[in-house]
Amino acid sequence: MENKNPVGDLMGETMAKIREMVDVNTVVGDPIQAEGVTILPISKVSVGFASGGTDLALKNQKSDTNNAFGGAGGASVKVTPVAFLVIREDNVRLLPVALPAAGAADRLVELLPDFLDRVSEFLDRRRAEDAPETPEEP
Secondary structure (H helix, E strand, C coil): CCCCCCHHHHHHHHHHHHHHHCCHHHHECCCEEECCEEEEEEEEEEEEEEEEEEEECCCCCCCCCCCEEEEEEEEEEEEEEEEEEEEECCEEEEEECCCCCCCHHHHHHHHHHHHHHHHHHHHHHHHHHHCCCCCCCC
16 A cells, blocks of 8 residues: 655645745736836735645554644745836836835934935035145236
């Protein structure tokens, strides 16, 4: 008698359900058209997957029967919008969706480039003000 392990069937069924939920149309959404402009929503898809199982030998099990099987499988899918692709005639633009900073550290990283630009401009102005003027030649 062949001992068939149902873990493969369990994993296959879970993956099939994930494929039904997530495909290329989830990442690049249906085009939206209005007044000569086509907009394509672009998303990021994150998938988590877990599956497992075990054969349980029972106390009063006959030697020629399969072990009892216990198993589970699960998945999680997260879809996050990241940008819009805007097409107008021969012009194509990518407009990112800016998500708000999640915490203080994220906000600091977000503001750092602007802060460094301002400090650099300030230092350049100070150097220009402190530079000695050269006398004009007659």
